[in-house]
Amino acid sequence: MDKLVTGAKPTRLNIEGTTQSWAKSRDNSDATALVYRPALVIESSVNFRSLRAGLNHSEERSHSAWLPDGDYAIDWDSAAVDFDELKISSEPDPALGYRPRSYQTTAADIDQYAAELMEKLVRAERLSIFFNPVFGLFSAPDDPLEDFLARVADAALGRVEPELRQLRNRFELQLEQVREAQTEKGSLAEGVNLESFISNKLHFFESENRLAGMFSTLAGAVFGTSEPRSQTEEYTASETELREDLERVEQEASEALRALYDEYLTLANEYDVFEIGLQADNIQVMRRILLWVPTDL
Numbered sequence: 001m002d003k004l005v006t007g008a009k010p011t012r013l014n015i016e017g018t019t020q021s022w023a024k025s026r027d028n029s030d031a032t033a034l035v036y037r038p039a040l041v042i043e044s045s046v047n048f049r050s051l052r053a054g055l056n057h058s059e060e061r062s063h064s065a066w067l068p069d070g071d072y073a074i075d076w077d078s079a080a081v082d083f084d085e086l087k088i089s090s091e092p093d094p095a096l097g098y099r100p101r102s103y104q105t106t107a108a109d110i111d112q113y114a115a116e117l118m119e120k121l122v123r124a125e126r127l128s129i130f131f132n133p134v135f136g137l138f139s140a141p142d143d144p145l146e147d148f149l150a151r152v153a154d155a156a157l158g159r160v161e162p163e164l165r166q167l168r169n170r171f172e173l174q175l176e177q178v179r180e181a182q183t184e185k186g187s188l189a190e191g192v193n194l195e196s197f198i199s200n201k202l203h204f205f206e207s208e209n210r211l212a213g214m215f216s217t218l219a220g221a222v223f224g225t226s227e228p229r230s231q232t233e234e235y236t237a238s239e240t241e242l243r244e245d246l247e248r249v250e251q252e253a254s255e256a257l258r259a260l261y262d263e264y265l266t267l268a269n270e271y272d273v274f275e276i277g278l279q280a281d282n283i284q285v286m287r288r289i290l291l292w293v294p295t296d297l
Contacts, residue, residue: 016107018288024087025096025294036092036292037099038067039080040110042117043289047282048127053138053274057127063117064291069101074113076120081293088291096294114285122278131274134267135159138274149269156267160260167260168215171253175211178245179204200242203235207246214257 014020025034047058064080130139130148135155139148182200235243 015105015110015290018107018110018290020290020292021088021090022092023081023291023293024089025093033296034294035097035099035296037295038103038105039064039291039293040067040074040113041081041289041291042114042285043287044117044121045284045286046121046125046278047284048141048276048278049282050274050276053129053131053276055129055138055141055276057141059141060286061121065113065117067103067105067290069103074116076117081291092292093294098292099295110288114288118280118283118285121283122280125278126275129274129276131272132270133272134270145271149271152271153268156264159267160264163260164215164257167253167256168211171211171215171249171256172208174249174252175204175207175246178242178249181245182242199236199239203239203242203246207250210250211253214253 022036041062041064043060043062045058045060047056049056062083063076064083065074065076065078066080068074127141129141130143130145131137132148132152132155135152137148137152137155139145139151
């Protein structure tokens with residue numbers, strides 16, 4: 001078994017083309033119980049491309065794995081360090097020795113380990129973004145789902161707004177037809193007084209306001225489709241037919257708007273996860289580091 005070398009790096013691991021660095025031990029660690037263990041860190045730039053998504057996105061990645069003993073294979077599935085907590089020094093801690101193992105790694109071995117990592121990235125690495133198939137919308141990398149769905153909702157609103165206007169015109173026409181029927185009925189009736197005339201006008205005014213509230217936006221559908229009918233609105237016995245006609249128009253408008261809002265919700269919440277893989281020529285190794293990491297004896 002190799003003897004621990006205190007404060008000095010093993011000369012046999014001066015690997016050509018590979019920078020050496022030392023990870024700092026945690027402040028609360030007992031230096032007498034730690035030794036340096038070698039890990040290989042590869043820093044790379046990866047480029048995700050997709051013509052369909054119109055995406056050309058680059059990221060820098062860092063991967064680590066323990067340097068294998070002897071002829072063992074390197075294990076890129078088990079990270080050697082947590083990069084979020086990693087602090088690096090250009091010089092070793094003189095209080096720490098080195099793990100007694102037979103490390104015979106060469107520059108050719110480092111090349112092989114890097115090639116194995118590249119193969120792993122091509123095989124398994126994916127960039128996931130959100131996709132709406134109805135409008136052909138893609139999210140940007142790292143976009144929160146709620147932000148993407150807000151964009152989809154805007155597109156969905158643009159899709160249903162023309163139909164919303166058509167519905168409004170349709171039911172305003174129906175209301176006008178009821179008005180014309182009432183006007184014709186009044187012209188044929190005898191003894192129509194001013195009070196009845198004003199009452200009819202008020203009922204049409206209230207109904208028009210409710211329809212306008214429903215179709216001003218889709219908010220009417222969200223909050224029950226229509227404004228509640230006024231509790232103080234009263235009809236006389238002679239206005240029974242008018243009341244039924246106005247209620248019918250408003251009820252049909254309410255149902256049509258609810259159906260349109262359901263369609264809007266379906267469009268606004270539609271999304272899939274779209275994955276983009278890597279090609280070997282879209283991975284560039286920027287730096288290879290032999291990192292000495294303080295570990296338990």
